[in-house]
Amino acid sequence: xxxxEQPSEVTAVEGAIVQINCTYQTSGFYGLSWYQQHDGGAPxxxxxxxxxxxxxxxxxxxxxxxxxxxxxxxLQELQMKDSASYFCARGEGDKIIFGKGTRLHILP
Amino acid sequence: GxxxxxxxxxxxxxxxxxxxxxxxxxxFQATTMFWYRQFPKQSLMLMATSNEGSKATxxxxxxxxxxxxxxxxxxxxxLTVTSAHPEDSSFYICSARGGDQPQHFGDGTRLSIL
Numbered sequence: 001x002x003x004x005e006q007p008s009e010v011t012a013v014e015g016a017i018v019q020i021n022c023t024y025q026t027s028g029f030y031g032l033s034w035y036q037q038h039d040g041g042a043p044x045x046x047x048x049x050x051x052x053x054x055x056x057x058x059x060x061x062x063x064x065x066x067x068x069x070x071x072x073x074x075l076q077e078l079q080m081k082d083s084a085s086y087f088c089a090r091g092e093g094d095k096i097i098f099g100k101g102t103r104l105h106i107l108p
Numbered sequence: 109g110x111x112x113x114x115x116x117x118x119x120x121x122x123x124x125x126x127x128x129x130x131x132x133x134x135x136f137q138a139t140t141m142f143w144y145r146q147f148p149k150q151s152l153m154l155m156a157t158s159n160e161g162s163k164a165t166x167x168x169x170x171x172x173x174x175x176x177x178x179x180x181x182x183x184x185x186x187l188t189v190t191s192a193h194p195e196d197s198s199f200y201i202c203s204a205r206g207g208d209q210p211q212h213f214g215d216g217t218r219l220s221i222l
Contacts, residue, residue: 040218041216042215043152043213045211048210087152094140096142096211098153098154103149
């Protein structure tokens with residue numbers, strides 16, 4: 001996880017919008033993915049950005065700026081079930097390398 | 109849709125025991141499988157990459173004699189933790205990819221060594 005940086009924790013209120021940022025090292029960069037992991041579960045794929053811009057999938061959107069080596073995951077209309085850890089991940093050839101994860105706490 | 113099945117989901121065993129974890133791709137041929145380890149509140153750390161029919165490629169710091177990986181068929185890879193000790197207790201997760209399929213993750217195996 002040394003090649004990706006993301007905040008360790010974020011807290012938001014139910015119904016609100018939250019943005020989780022991720023910066024990465026550029027060498028061998030193929031694209032940026034986002035995964036959600038609930039406690040005790042396996043990671044589930046949320047989105048992937050290979051090119052600059054915004055990808056929208058329902059309440060979740062992901063953004064990438066290759067020139068800034070930066071991306072973010074945007075969660076809208078937060079629900080309590082969105083409480084989880086969120087990992088940005090980069091492709092390196094066949095591999096996926098994960099960031100350290102951001103723990104999202106949602107307050108009622 | 110494509111599914112990766114991982115078994116067992118939970119193992120509790122005594123120190124010194126060897127434990128085998130299976131990872132199966134159910135709807136596609138997995139030319140490449142990956143094994144990850146995740147300690148509590150930490151990230152998923154890639155342990156090794158295995159391609160069907162060839163030796164696994166281990167990440168730096170992962171003991172290949174400790175963590176034996178076999179990928180003998182296009183639908184099955186196994187990870188054997190040999191002579192497991194309490195420090196090997198962790199959450200082990202496999203993933204698989206093949207053809208036009210992206211990486212799909214198994215549900216993970218929680219290993220507890222007493």
